[in-house]
Amino acid sequence: MIEVRELTKRFGAATAVDGLSFTVRPGRVTGFLGPNGAGKSTTMRMIVGLDRPDSGTATVDGRAYRAHPAPLCAVGALLEGRAVHRGRTARQHLLGLARTHGIPARRVTEVLATAGLSEVADRRAGGFSLGMSQRLGVASALLGDPAVVILDEPVNGLDPDGVLWIRTLLKDLAARGRTVLVSSHLMSETAVTADHLLIIGAGRLLADVGVDELIARAGTSRCLVRSPDADLLRAALTAAGAEVTAEGTGALVVHGTAAEEIGAIAASHGAILYELTPYRASLEQAYMDLTRGWVRFGEEAVAA
Numbered sequence: 001m002i003e004v005r006e007l008t009k010r011f012g013a014a015t016a017v018d019g020l021s022f023t024v025r026p027g028r029v030t031g032f033l034g035p036n037g038a039g040k041s042t043t044m045r046m047i048v049g050l051d052r053p054d055s056g057t058a059t060v061d062g063r064a065y066r067a068h069p070a071p072l073c074a075v076g077a078l079l080e081g082r083a084v085h086r087g088r089t090a091r092q093h094l095l096g097l098a099r100t101h102g103i104p105a106r107r108v109t110e111v112l113a114t115a116g117l118s119e120v121a122d123r124r125a126g127g128f129s130l131g132m133s134q135r136l137g138v139a140s141a142l143l144g145d146p147a148v149v150i151l152d153e154p155v156n157g158l159d160p161d162g163v164l165w166i167r168t169l170l171k172d173l174a175a176r177g178r179t180v181l182v183s184s185h186l187m188s189e190t191a192v193t194a195d196h197l198l199i200i201g202a203g204r205l206l207a208d209v210g211v212d213e214l215i216a217r218a219g220t221s222r223c224l225v226r227s228p229d230a231d232l233l234r235a236a237l238t239a240a241g242a243e244v245t246a247e248g249t250g251a252l253v254v255h256g257t258a259a260e261e262i263g264a265i266a267a268s269h270g271a272i273l274y275e276l277t278p279y280r281a282s283l284e285q286a287y288m289d290l291t292r293g294w295v296r297f298g299e300e301a302v303a304a
Contacts, residue, residue, distance in 0.1 A: 001023065001024065001025055001026055001060070001061060001148075001179055002023065002024035002047060002058070002059070002060055002148060002150075002179060002181060003023050003024075003057075003058070003059050003060075003062075004020055004021055004022050004023070004043065004047070004056070004057070004058045005021050005056055005057050005058075006019050006020070006021055006055065006056035006057075007019070007020045007021070007043065007046060007053050007055075007056035007057070007058055008020070008053060008054050008055045008056050008203075009039075009042055009046060009051060009053050009054055009203075010054055015202075015203055016039045016042040016203055017039040017042050017043055017046070017053070017203040018039075018202065018203035018204050019056070019204065020039070020043060020056070020200065020203060020204065020205055021056075021205065022198050022205060022208055024179055024180075024181045024198070025179065025196075026147070026174075026177050026178060026179040027174055027175075027177050027178075027179075028174050028180070028195035028196050029170045029171060029173075029174045029180045029182065029193055029194045029195050029196070030179075030180060030181050030182070030194065030195070030196045030197070030198060031182060031183075031184060031190045031193070031194030031196070031197045031198070031211070032044075032181055032182065032183040032184075032197075032198050032200075033183070033184070033185075033190065033197060033198070033199045033200075033287060034199055034200040034201055034206075034291065034294075035201060035291055035294055037202075038200045038201050038202065038203065038294070039200055039202070039203035040152070040183045040200065041079065041152055041183070042203075043058075043200075044077070044079055044150055044152055044181070044183065045079065046058050047060065047065065047075075047150060048065045048071075048075060048077045048079070048150065049064065049065040049066045050079070060074060060075050060148050061074065061147065061148070070101050070102075070144065071101075071144075072097065072100070072101045072103070072143060072144035072146065073101060073103075073144035073145065073146055074144075074146055074147065074148060075146050075147075075148045075149075075150060076140070076141030076142055076143065076144060076146040076148070076149045076150070077141055077149075077150040077151070077152075078134075078137040078138055078140065078141045078150070078151045078152060078154055079150075079152045080137070080152075081130065081133040081134040081136070081137040081156070081157070082130075082133045082137075083137070084125040084133065084136060084137075085125065086124065086125055086126030087124060087125075087126060088124065088125055089121065089122045089123055089124055089125065090112065090117050090120060090121050090122075090123065090125055090128075090136050090139070091108060091112065091121040091122055093125060093136065093140070094108040094111065094112065094136075094139060094140060094143060095108055097140060097143055098143060101144055103143060103144060107143060107145070108143070111139040111140075111142045111143050112139060114139065114142060114169075115135040115136065115138055115139035115142075116135060116162075116165065117132070117135055117136060117139060120132065129157065130156065130157030131157040131158045131159060131162055133157070134154060134155075134156060134157050134158055134162070135158075135162065137154075138151065138154060138166070138169070146178075147177075147178055147179060148178065148179040148180075148181075149170075149173055149178055149179070149180050149181070150181045150182075151170075151180075151181070151182045151183070152182075152183045153183055153184060153185070154166050154182060154184075155184065155186060155189060163189060166193075167189065167192065167193045170182060170193055171193065174195070181198075182194070187282070187283045187284035187287055188282075188283075188284070190211075190283060191211065191215075191282070191283035191284075194211055195210065195211060196208075196209070196210055196211065197209055197210070197211055197214060199287065199290060199291065201291050201294030202294055206290055206291065206294070207290055211283060214283070214286045214287075214290070215280070215281050215282070215283055215286050217286065218281035218285055218286035218289050222253060222254070222255050222278070222279040222281075223253070223254045223257070223258075223259050223262055223276060223277060223278050223279065224247065224251065224252075224253055224254075224275060224276075224277045224279065225251070225252040225253075225254055225262060225266075225273065225275065225276055225277075226250055226251050226252075226273070226274040226275035227250060227252070227266070227271055227272055227273050227274060228250060228272055228274070229266075229269075229270075229271040229272055230246075230249075230250045230251070230252055232269060232271050233252065233265070233266055233269065233271040234246075234252055236265050236266075236268075236269045236271070237252075237254055237257065237262065237265055240257070240261075240265055241256070241257075242254050242255065242256050242257040242262075243255040243256050250274070258278075259276055259277075259278045262276060263276055
């Protein structure tokens with residue numbers, strides 16, 4: 001489990017992380033979302049001890065990362081896929097990491113296979129594509145068979161097969177009781193991978209919520225209505241306080257009124273309905289609604 005409490009980090013006059021608190025629990029994939037400059041990468045770096053917070057704490061299973069006697073076996077992290085000596089092969093890179101923790105060489109062979117790198121294990125990492133580098137970074141994160149896995153934008157550079165591999169891997173890790181925290185800007189992929197979301201803006205927590213719950217919040221206030229009495233129905237709905245826009249002949253999009261109320265208004269005015277469909281929002285729409293107005297201008301964080 002990852003616990004972040006009142007975490008704050010400043011770089012000069014800029015506050016990258018601002019009193020951030022959350023818990024990442026085992027057994028589910030937690031997506032870590034936010035606009036560019038929101039503080040996601042800085043938060044992840046503080047969790048694994050690469051940045052020192054100005055105040056607050058970040059612990060993994062009750063300890064700071066540096067306090068774990070074998071950190072690779074407690075936390076596996078991918079924060080930069082190309083953080084590999086270009087002259088070393090994939091196998092040499094992983095063997096070097098393994099020897100620092102007394103991890104047997106057979107584990108290197110296992111994670112190379114898991115990452116789909118067995119055939120290129122003895123090629124120099126400097127010749128790897130971005131996707132192959134990402135796979136090697138994931139293999140490094142899995143090397144110690146850690147209980148906690150932290151991945152920053154793991155699907156960058158991956159082809160569709162690689163994206164499917166990451167998705168399956170994350171779900172499998174969570175199903176085996178691991179704590180999984182993964183950042184991404186790909187809402188479509190997050191929607192089918194994550195169970196829970198942490199969304200931040202300007203270094204502050206905006207939402208700590210299940211994926212389905214967030215989508216449901218965004219999707220209950222808009223309905224598509226088709227009716228041969230569209231003009232009559234539009235007038236009645238507008239009089240009842242709804243925001244109504246035309247969506248073609250005989251079609252209306254109604255904002256701010258539940259489907260049940262629309263049906264009742266239609267019945268009371270004798271309007272025939274051919275269709276009454278609540279929109280199910282996408283994760284992207286729900287995310288954009290939540291983060292709209294949270295922007296970074298240079299070194300200042302502004303919430304509109």
